[in-house]
Amino acid sequence: MDNKVTGLQNVTASEPDPVTGYRIFRLGDFEFSRDAYFATIKWPAKGQDRSHQMHADDFLRAMMRDVAWGFFYGWVNFDEVIGTRNHYGKVDMYAGAYNANFKEAGVDHMQQFDTPIIMATFKAILKDWVNEGFDPFAAPEETGSAFGTKHGDNIAAIERTRIATKCMPGIEGDSPLRDDLPVNRQFADVAQDEPEIHAEPGFEGVLHAFSLFKYLSRSDVTWNPSVTSVCQQSLFCPTTEEFVLPVFHGNDRVEWFLQLSDQIIWDVADKDSGEPRARITMNAGDIAAMPADIRHKGYSQKRSMLLVWENATPDLPKRYESGELSPYPIQI
């Protein structure tokens, strides 16, 4: 293995497998390989090589979110065994470290990497393992298969860029609206009218409004929040959801969900052990907190609109971890 194969600095990869066509990647002690159906992750523990498998499509959908979200806030569990934890500059890669049985058996493993190194490796894996016709951001009904031996790629799908919003989309100099994107098939009944702006002379371009629901109806990705309003460190990050959240997101701060349309059902579990805690059914208009000590995974049987609300205050993970802040947002 060497990094000359991929041409990417700090990425260690093999030559393509002569049978499957896929490369094997190494990140510190971890090895990532795939075949026609499965992604396999190996790591050392108790003097042995340990291994774990995921369906290739599930693995790629999870890794795509981890990359697109910049490792997000806290933990991104690909499944009940492997995942990443963001330390904002450094990232932990782990296997079994947040699974009660793996931990108890001592067969878990965790290793920390500088963010650019793990990011480069994950991007290289996506570039090599995502085949032509498969879009890991899309709902299953909207995309082709992830399976089979290597055939082509889908660089355009995995390199969508997220445009940062400073205040609100549509304001001059801020992120654009999505008027040039088509309305998603499952939001064909969403009104496309815009607010009426009646500015007095001298205030043209000063009053700002847009249709958030129109904007969301034209999202071409699922489970990928983007910022639509910024009140200091309070970020509204709405997103459109269909099928299943490809990761079990573990919170390093309190996060809130406001269901804007339709329904999502959430499985909630203990952040450290993975033991189930609750199942929450959220309908349009429901708002609920995701406490700082849980992980959650959502199921949306129809494409729905979800407002994810984040507090981006930089020191929150330490304050929650130290016990200074309660994991629960309010006291009744």
Added chain:
Amino acid sequence: MQQTWFGSLDNYRKGSIEIIKGKPEHYAMSNVFEVASRAAPYEKVVVGKNLKYVIEALRAEGASPWFAAAHDEFAVVLDGEIDVHFIKPSDGPLVDAQTEGTVRLDGQPSGQVMGYVRLRRGHQALLPAGAAYRFEAVTKGVVLVQTILGRNSVEKWADICIQ
């Protein structure tokens, strides 16, 4: 195609929590349409709180008092048709720069009329720092306000949350 379901003041289906371990109140779950249906017009009921930041649900009915804030706020209409009128104050800032959250003003402030925006379901407007604003419901509805906990915020968690 399944119809896209948006709730409204008169037609909402509140969800539920199935607890396995812990307490329902850990999730502070409520329904903004239910909250607004039981609130006084333009009562700023906090339905989401993340340290000092809040989401408030307002029942929009008739005309609201004039409000202002020292920082940007945002309004999202979830039901109804609601106008937001703006005034640029002429006698200096209406709210001290250190004050956080929405401040209710005593009557209409003096200043230049900036105009108004008419919002329907799913529309979002910027409530810019320093400007005075007032809601006027063309038809009754529900407005979310993204802001900071302030002197006019109303917290009544025991009344609104699933327990």
